[in-house]
Amino acid sequence: MKSQYFKIWFFLIVLTIISALFSDNFKNGAIVILVLSVLKFIGVSFYFMEIKKAHIIWKASVVSFVTIFFVIIMLTI
């Protein structure tokens, strides 16, 4: 369990750095950045906030929120 949290943290940091690198350097970088943001959001909520241990309604609510939010953003930009 100890190493699992560290792995999640490391994964989140790597995704953050990749997002920053995509900001100016790649065409269609916005889509990559938004997809990585969804992964980071789910990483924090499921592992750091332990929503993975909660009732499925809470898991579904978190995933639905972040998916709908970023899909709206992707369709609008």
Next chain:
Amino acid sequence: MDKASSDHKNICDPPGGILIWIIIFLELFTFGAALIAMVIYSKDEPQIFSESRSHLNVIFGTINTILLLTSGFFMVKSVEKFKLGAIEKTSFYLKLTMLGGLLFLALKSIEYIDKIKAGLTIGYNTFFTFYWMLTLFHVIHILVGLIILGTVFIGIRKRNCTITINDFEASAAFWHMCDLIWLLLFPIIYLIF
């Protein structure tokens, strides 16, 4: 200290309690709606948004994201130690958590001072109106989170500690909520325009 752990599989008992999760969703909806409005406004002024975004320091934004994620990691460790009843280690990780929050605020202050000196204030254009309102509102959440964590820290150091696991988890959930809000703000304000 109440070490009784609750059954988070119960729909009415998510980690931290149902009330904090209602607050978390309300906050996420509020910031989410404002960010969607920002993106819709950017369609009318794409040049202004793109140019204004280039005035933001992506490195500062990235470091701040790393600080908040690292602070969140220490918060997780602190909750883990609290559940084991290891108060010294709980305090240690809680101090590191708060340090992450303070460093975030310090870097944000430097960024704000730079913007003010450059004349990029709240009324400069639509982009900066959203930038200031959303990031300042987030900073207020960080300040409230630090006050909550400070109160918990003082509480667990007392000889007759009355802080329960649910209290601790609720405080942690509020702190992680600040991470979640920043994870919505950072890509949209700093990266995509």
